[in-house]
Amino acid sequence: MPSVVTEIHPAMDSLSILAMAAALVQDYDKQNQPVKSEFSIRQARSTDIPLLEYVERSAAEIYRTVGLDHLLDGATVDPNLLAYMAISNTLLVAVNRWDQPIGFIGGQNIVGNFHIIELSVAQSHQGKGVGKALMSAIYDQARREGYRALTLTTFRHLPWNGPWYQRLGFGEVIASDWGREYEEILDHEAQNGLDTKQRCVMALPLRL
Numbered sequence: 712m713p714s715v716v717t718e719i720h721p722a723m724d725s726l727s728i729l730a731m732a733a734a735l736v737q738d739y740d741k742q743n744q745p746v747k748s749e750f751s752i753r754q755a756r757s758t759d760i761p762l763l764e765y766v767e768r769s770a771a772e773i774y775r776t777v778g779l780d781h782l783l784d785g786a787t788v789d790p791n792l793l794a795y796m797a798i799s800n801t802l803l804v805a806v807n808r809w810d811q812p813i814g815f816i817g818g819q820n821i822v823g824n825f826h827i828i829e830l831s832v833a834q835s836h837q838g839k840g841v842g843k844a845l846m847s848a849i850y851d852q853a854r855r856e857g858y859r860a861l862t863l864t865t866f867r868h869l870p871w872n873g874p875w876y877q878r879l880g881f882g883e884v885i886a887s888d889w890g891r892e893y894e895e896i897l898d899h900e901a902q903n904g905l906d907t908k909q910r911c912v913m914a915l916p917l918r919l
């Protein structure tokens with residue numbers, strides 16, 4: 712390491728030199744600490760909406776790892792729907808320390824359940840607990856507001872989908888048992904090219 716103190720002034724006592732050395736070591740430690748993933752969760756604002764498409768597209772990059780590249784060509788959530796969720800307070804964003812969205816979760820009421828329309832975390836922020844924190848925040852909110860369950864549709868076998876939701880307490884349910892609306896969602900997904908054999912409805916009851 713290059714020497715920083717090249718010349719010691721005769722007026723400096725050994726305590727001053729020690730204090731200076733300690734400050735230099737502290738600075739060096741600070742600069743070399745791993746960057747901590749800092750984020751917080753808040754209700755979405757209208758100014759967030761145009762940025763969420765980029766979060767969603769970045770998040771979807773993970774599907775390339777399993778050869779589902781074609782999913783990246785699909786449309787992202789309609790900005791009008793995002794805006795509707797934002798004014799209904801059913802859209803939460805995870806933001807970085809500069810208040811920029813790095814993830815979001817949003818949904819709507821389907822027959823008394825809070826149905827999650829989209830959960831996405833930007834690629835470089837995945838695997839750091841952002842998704843879990845968003846899910847936990849929406850769980851608390853939906854429970855407080857008296858919804859019966861959290862529901863969603865997902866890929867049954869992809870590690871960050873079905874098995875991950877299962878670890879969070881979700882279980883697979885039969886669409887028709889939960890209402891015609893859920894069958895319609897699966898039909899709509901099939902029309903958009905998703906393989907129905909791989910898709911499923913999952914639910915997490917909120918009233919025990």
Ligand SMILES: CC(C)(COP(=O)(O)OP(=O)(O)OC[C@H]1O[C@@H](n2cnc3c(N)ncnc32)[C@H](O)[C@@H]1OP(=O)(O)O)[C@@H](O)C(=O)NCCC(=O)NCCS
Pocket residue numbers: 770771773776830831832833836837838839840841842843844863864865866870871872875878
């Ligand atoms: C699903 C998603 C939101 C999770 O967000 P996240 O911030 O990475 O979530 P967390 O860090 O809280 O947890 C990630 C979990 O996925 C697992 N995971 C992530 N990538 C994985 C991979 N490539 N292979 C295996 N497991 C993986 C991790 O093991 C972790 O599970 P654990 O906490 O039980 O160990 C994120 O992966 C994403 O945006 N994916 C693309 C969009 C998507 O699939 N949305 C859900 C649609 S139903």
